[in-house]
Amino acid sequence: MPHHQTVKGISVDAETRCAHYHSSIDRIAIKFFCCQEYFPCFECHEAAGCGKPQVWPKEQFHEKAVLCGTCGHELSVDGYLACASTCPVCSSPFNPGCTLHKHLYFE
Template sequence: MKKIYGITLDTSGRCIHYDLIEDVIANKCYYCKKYYACHLCHNQQENHEFYPWPIVQDLTDKVVLCGVCHHEMTYAEYTSFENCPNCEHAFNLNCRKHKHLYFT
């Protein structure tokens, strides 16, 4: 099972910054390759800024993790669904407004 890092996480990967029922996505930092609940948690716990994943590099890279079932997804898979394709838990669609923070 992949680990989700963050501050004050619950069992589904929600953190102190984002804690709505749909906030279950963790994104992988390109620099350290760790899944974090959010960029704010990452930047408070690491000695480098969250580095977005270059999605044009390799579309088969697993870069998004569902905090409920720990299903890893590619960028394309994540953006194709409103729910986890494995456990069907709803995603927070507002997270897509932060695309520039997590993907380049």
């Protein structure tokens, strides 16, 4: 595994893909604010998480909360929202469709 973070969820592979999102560009995991644990998606958190989902508050967007499943780089929320769906370290593409769900993770 290229990263050293534990990523919880359903059928999580080495690049953080899961049973719900598993295309070649689904390669991030989100640290949930409520439990401070990484999951590939909100559905995995719903199935195997703390049961008390909370979004990241804006005043903490400087905190590391997104993991690149390819190289293991951790991005802050601000960094992730500004990265144009590409890892700033290894240039791996992230799924741009994830922005449709950002309200489930970030205030």
